[in-house]
Amino acid sequence: MVKVSIFGSTGTIGKNVAFTLAREDTVDEIVMVARPQSLDKAKGETYDMYDALSSRNIDCKLTPTCDFNDIKGSDVVLITAGIHRSPGMSRLDLAVPNAKIVDYYSRQIAEYAPDSIILVATNPVDVMTTVALKASGFNKMKVIGVGNHLDSLRLKNYFSRMVNINGSEVHTRVVGEHGENMVPLLSSTTIGGIPLKYFVEYVDMDVISLLQQLRNAGKTIISKKGATEYGPAFAISNIISTIITDTHKVLTVSCYLDGEVEGVEGVSLGVPAVTSKNGIAVIVPIHMSDYEKKSFIKAAETIRETTKHVNETLNI
Template identity: 40%
Template sequence: MAKVTILGATGNVGMFAARTVSEIPHVSEMLLVGRPGREDFLAGCCRDLSDSFAARGTHVRLSYSTRLTDVEGSDIVICTAGVPRRPGQDRNDLAFENAKIVAGSAETIGRSSPDAILFMVTNPVDVMTAVALKYSGLQSRQVFGLGTHLDSMRLKSLIAHYFRVHVSEVHTRIIGEHGESMVPLWSATTIGGIRISNLPTFSGLPAQEMIGAVRTSGETIIREKGSTVYGPGEAIATLVRTILGDENRILTVSSYITSEIHGIGDVCIGVPARLNRSGAFPVPIRLEENEVAGFEESVKKIRKVTADVMERLGEAH
């Protein structure tokens, strides 16, 4: 059984993730962490969640804190803390602002829970994963981000709708940045085990429109309702369940790569990784030529933003 801690638990994503994660049978204890001054709100969240646990017959020990040191003993720490993206704001515009929050938190987590898995959700998630990895001092397998997992699920849903098949029949991946430079792997996309390019109707697939919709999905939701909540919350629970269940599933998350994909590396970015109780392990893959070019561009972009943020953090420290 496991202890799961959620940083930023008073935010919309953190609160909903607490509910989805509480449904995982491997979770026996959950700690909600928020900023000092938010004690009453955290207490209310715990009461409300406890009522929901009673209604559905779930037994999870629930507590809250405003002290980061209380993460001690956590198996997984989910970091949703940070300033949320505003309408019209690029994820990378948030980079330095959130990096200061993540760096301090990661240092404390590394000291208090050196055996924990640190799961980053804070945007821009690829850059925040790199910041968390550096400042926590944890091993690369112990630190990963939500990355392009949700993007991949969004594309999966669009493809299923187009072909009028159950979503479970579709397997696809988006790699690279969780943002504008994301790269769809059409070469690895199958429906019912059949490569999508071998299906006669594939020629009419509005591929560019689909990727455009995935790229702007978060922005559209933020503009329409203020924040993305349900998609990220369910995606977080899927990854936590995969890790705590020691499932060894291959999912697309932001992870540190060295040379697994065509010799490209030294960056935290969305790639297929095998997930289990020990963490995230990037899987070496071969891509089509145009996919390699797209991935290289995405890596170049994220590497530059990451380097800029790290330099500014160094100056701030």
């Protein structure tokens, strides 16, 4: 049996992840953990999902609960609980209040599901990945942040739409912070197998505008509809599916670094990593231009400062 538990299951992202995973029919049970005051809402979500899943004869078990015992035996535990961004807020503004939540749930996971893999989606995700790692005491390869996976998918989509080409022909990646200091790896981007620097010679492409659109993607969606929803949910579900099916795909997720990339250590950042049923199988080396290296190190410094502030504030 494959079992996935979700903290923050009644939130916009949590419930969408649960439904997306259930529809894929690769998970036997999804535990939707809620606070006692939100348990009825979690139950209502499961009733609604069951109605939808019945049309496809999907038998995934949905378990609404506020009892931590129910997460026992989980293969993956997702933490998406936390305060969400309002218009005008940055992800880093959420650091201290959300660290309290992630710290608490990570300790419960360590007690009730010690053999699981922790996937962190709560923002600021790079900081929260380190909080979850320290609080759980897990091996660093078993604590993963959603990182730049969604950013990479967005960039791929932007290139695809800009030049009207199938997305499968676009190979690109974003690393570093999931936030203002994200680093698009344009030096290794290819379209149709052609390096981007050669491709733009023949196509009218405003790369600068495209990158600005990428950095503002979350803010733009939040300003127009109040929250991001489908993109994060599908990106998170994609990571979970890759883990539980043991397909060893290279995804750009947040990992705690000990010098594997540009000598950066003591901080979690988005980097390419091979994901497996055991968590991170290997952190993939990156070739970056000088500008990309400087930007990556700047991102590390920003996240390190915020992580240090969180640790000192909460004494964790």
